[in-house]
Amino acid sequence: MFKTTPTVKLMLHLANLMVIFFILLPVVAVFIGSIQSEKALQADTRRLLPLEFTLDNFTVILTKGEQKGRIFEQVTYLPDNIKNFYVAFANSTIVAISVTVLTLLFGSLSAYTLARLRYRWTLFLLQANIVARFVPVIVLMIPLYIVMRSVGQLNSLSGVIIAETGFLLPYAILILAPYFDTIPSELEEAARIDGCTRFTAFVRIVLPLATPALAACGVIMFIISWHELLIPLILNARPNFMTLPVVIASLVGDVHVFFNLMMAICLLALAPTVVLVALLQKYIVEGLSAGAVKG
Amino acid sequence: MNRARTPWFRREMSAGRFALVMNLPTLLCLGLVLAYPVGYAAYLSVHRVGLGQLRRGEFAFTGWENYGRVLEDPLFWVAIKNTLIFTVITVGSEIVLAVAIALLINQAGIWTSRITRFLILLPYAIPPICNGLIWSFLYSFQFGFLNRILFTAGLIDDPVNWAGNPDTALYAVTVPYIWRTLPFAIILVHAALQGIPRELYEQAAIDGANAWHRFRQITWPMLQQIIAIILILRTAFAFAVFEEILAITQGGPGDATWVAAWYSYKITFAPPNNFGMGSASAFILTLMIAAIALVYLRLIYRRVTL
CATH class of the missing domain: 1.10.3720.10 (MetI-like)
Structure with a gap:
């Protein structure tokens, strides 16, 4: 409905980027959160992407807590529901x-x-x-x-x-x-x-x-x-x-x-x-x- | 066909009986799982029902006592006030955002709009409880993802306690709810936009109307009906918000995010398990939503032929 002058086009692109950012924000957060260790999350509370990534969170859930992996080694208690x-x-x-x-x-x-x-x-x-x-x-x-x-x-x-x-x-x-x-x-x-x-x-x-x-x-x-x-x-x-x-x-x-x-x-x-x-x-x-x- | 020899399932029923038979499962379900519990909730709300009474199976009639206790409970009024604020913010923002984003993805010749259109339904796929937990990770004071983004972008120097501050908690829980329920509103507005004949815009362009005039004169009047529908549906559902509250704040800090459904849930299913009072408060919520539902019924039957 707008005439697409270059300025208008740029603004529409920007608006789209903002919407895309808003939609993807929680999805990116759940991804990044799930592939980190507790230690990495706690060590630096200001870093967006920590240095190390791990799949241990999924391993511990998918093996019913049997294979704890490196990051849960010292953990003695896991909720039964997990x-x-x-x-x-x-x-x-x-x-x-x-x-x-x-x-x-x-x-x-x-x-x-x-x-x-x-x-x-x-x-x-x-x-x-x-x-x-x-x-x-x-x-x-x-x-x-x-x-x-x-x-x-x-x-x-x-x-x-x-x-x-x-x-x-x-x-x-x-x-x-x-x-x-x-x-x-x-x-x-x-x-x-x-x-x-x-x-x-x-x-x-x-x-x-x-x-x-x-x-x-x-x-x-x-x-x-x-x-x-x-x-x-x-x-x-x-x-x-x-x-x-x-x-x-x-x-x-x-x-x-x-x-x-x-x-x-x-x-x-x-x-x-x-x-x-x-x-x-x-x-x-x-x-x-x-x-x-x-x- | 010889009627006597035709098995019953091949025999032709009268239209009225056919309609009744076809609707039997639905009538049974509606009666059993909707009408009966609503009626039973009304019954419970005027009786004294706690865990002890449940065990004995005897509920003493108390008249309006449960309602009286609910209405005298300051926490109930806090919950109602929070629910109203929550609803006004979420529904208001959703309608403004839905119209804006629907116009944006309807725009031809902008390639980023195609990406937005593809992603728009994504929040609809996220379970509400997961949505709540993801946002509680985003909002977390110490470890939160949102603060990390703002630190990285250099926008803040100290961490912000988004959901843990009583002044901002209620606003913080509106954002995840808006995020999750916005696709529904956008899709309805977008469908309505596509129903507007292009000729109207072409004619207006020939007449020299600018973008704002075209929106005011053509788009807005054509969207009013659907916006009214969204307004009513979203208001009714926002009134009963539950999952995001459970996941992010559990009503806290203090009573900053106690909402009506959370109040009924806690009164009923947390000790001392007052089922009577819980029913009374849930029933008050239902009556408020029923009033909204009747407005909706009138609205869609004014023009719909079905």
Whole structure:
């Protein structure tokens, strides 16, 4: 929208550089923090890049604390949760994949009918979903903790999966519904003349056409459930059932854990979703705008 | 087809029943995990619920006592005040930055804009708790990365205690939150920008309008709707900020960064575990957010046909 005179061009380049710097600042910090030793970080508190780099932080996490490497040689205590990295990673994966599958399944069944069949109650349900998206997790967690405690579902992955599915389902519906709305209904009508029921027309005709929306919704659901902290934090206190964010949160305020180790485990935890975002950027952009605007 | 011999799953349902069956899982989920807990939270908020009561399974009805105790707690009002300041700063900065950056990445012929556009979604990939910890490393008084950068650049002589100073801590925690949630706002504004017909700008250029006039007359009016949507969504979510507070300050120093969600969390899950009061305070937060949600509903239903 600007005329690109050389001065304007230079200023726009500068503005871009500032934005890029701001975006990359924490990413550079987590990288540099994770490949240093505690000693290097503490020795010179003013140096940007210390003289020595090490991969020992990753080694100690990935070998469950068995191979301590040079920088942890003298360390006698390591938090158990650090040693639980693989279990937490597996738990996070199980939860995120289950929540993604369940929200896609229930969400597409629901979003399709809400977009196609207009009754007073379907419109009401759609609006209920919009309002439900706003419900803060904290107000759900107190009663859910008490309920799960009384039915013995504390410290289980299924409890977390159920809670997260319910919590994310409204958002999934809001992302999917506008897309189903854009698929012309003539296609299903033709299929039904050929003998399909409503349900088979949905499965055979509409769902294949909706793959981009399912991809967009699926990747967003995976990312949000991979990131979710409060639900597993409150429901799962035992190390065997912790997800990665819970393990990381447990290190906050632990005097035995220094920034280098924290940055290393953070980097391992954020890598999967960074890869997803890099690969599926287009779908995420579409899903985010669909879920906010057209709901 | 012979109806009697067709198995049930091949039989044609009426549209109404079909809609109901298709929505059963959703209704079940919404009822079980959203409606019921919200209702139960309301129930807990008017009963005395502590660890002892939980063990016995008997909650004594106390009426408005929990609400009264929450509203008389000075810490609660500090938390509300901090939440409001936090929300105003984060949402305000996000909208200004989102419009500016969306315009920047929409600009043709600037190659650095392409890099920005590619990187813009990166913060969306970072788990909030990791984001918080990374920034607590950045902010660290003695070992922090931010101070190292400023030392190296020669901008400061003594280390700055970004998150440990009660006067600056609340502002310090807004930056990571803005960093993490900005991509969402930029993407929405950018999508809206791309929906503005180019002819409008061409016509305005022929009429001799300068860049500021074109922004005021064309861009801004076309962005108002999406900005209202961002404003509402981001306000509602910023009200419930939690992870960054947990990772960076844990409410401190003192009570400088106690926010509403942190208050409910600490009252409930830290000793002496007052579930009743926690529910009452969480319920007050929910009512505030529900008011925002209703405004949103009205806004998008004024023009959307779905």
